[in-house]
Amino acid sequence: MNIQLIRNATLVIQYAGKKFLVDPFLAEQGVYPPFSPSLRDDQMNPLVGLPVPVKDIIDVDAVIVTHLHLDHYDDAAKQLLPKDIKMFVQNEEDAVQVKQDGFVNVEVLQENTLFEGIQLIKTKGEHGRGEILQRTGQVCGIVLKHPEEKNLYIVGDTVWYSAVQEVIDTHQPQVIVVNGGDNQFLEGGSLVMGKEDIYEVYQAAPQAPILSVHMEAVNHWALSRAELKSYATEKGMSDRLLVPEDGEAYTF
Template sequence: MIGGPTVLIEIAGFRLLTDPTFDPPGLYRTAPVRFEKTSGPALPVEAVLPLDAVLLSHDQHLDNLDASGRALLPEAGVVFTTPAGAGRLDGNAVGLEPFETRELTVPGNGRLLVTAAPARHGPPGIEPITGDVAGLLIGIETPGDAIYVTGDTVWYAGVAEVARRFSPRLVIVFAGSAEPRGAFHLTMDANDALETANAFPGATLVAAHTEGWVHFKESATQLAAAFAALGIPERLVVLEPGRATPFPPDGAPA
């Protein structure tokens, strides 16, 4: 965990980074939505390099891609994101339609399979306001058999369709119940995360994008309490910022 939605993933010899955010705390925008950051990254940009790929759910919001994160993108081998985002970023960005799969290859490391997943950044009808968002799945043998990064989404039919098609062992859930507009949440709240856990019964969930900005209303601690209240605390892992966490945890079989 680097901070916010930014997680460094080391898998099968590859180094991947989700939504890069490395700017310091501060007030970054007041209108039309207030974006105020309350904590900085646990590691500097230099600590996450080199990168084989960035998994970018979307480029249009500062809490998912800030100035320092944007400057980092050319350092990655490739940036997987939405088609609209790839058009804006150009360079090494590759846009994927929902359920489209591309191979990521690095000499000496073999390959990974990267698949885009649908995402909806809030309630029905929010799309013209929030713009396109994607989840990203990582596969080793088959598409989506390893990791699913939800991106900024709520629980809805698109996430349920991901569960029908894929069986990842790890789901990095962007939670926090973000409410920058005050009227509704734009990322998963505890109920959404519990729905996700139920839809992926064979997966461990990792909490991300729960803290670091004033518009997040549910912390990782509160999310963990919800899982514990339902008797499934082992289904959710809360990462310690700046420290590597092995998976499977505690030497459990892969």
């Protein structure tokens, strides 16, 4: 398997001979308004440009959209992706919207979805804690399995909670991708994992390398790559925690 971070939560994953695009956020730098009220309310999103040409990003076999927030599925993605490409979404509500956007090959992920011999397992997520969940809505993660590959867990936009532990216990992922920017609004707390959440993942999966993505790409991030790396050193988890730059890829 090869995992390339494009930007934010956008990944290109080569797995068991197939190529997946996860959470396509494909606009040019600075074309969307800031997420508000939050940090850096004067900065337009995305904060950074794409590190590779769009044509290379969208040259895939299938797209996985964990939820429909702008920084995971944007107007540029709707325009640039071929309308007949395979689109996997989390539920029927999202499927209706994606079909309205013109896509004709849309499938709702289940716990036993199969695509070209690859098992796609939808997992639960909580996009924050407490009352903010009424605003953030439903999200998912996904586990990929194939006999010739390591089990891959893409955690998605979630904080650490019991369901993440359950996925790790049940599926024994050998590679884990977390969304680790600790993104926040001014009130409501963390929307995705902060450094303490990532440490929980590290402790729960004592063998798996962990990639932290979803960092420094949209205005409401609260955890920098530098701070996470410093915390990883302090906690002794630098041996398995990878903090890729945009465009960087790893093979497992």
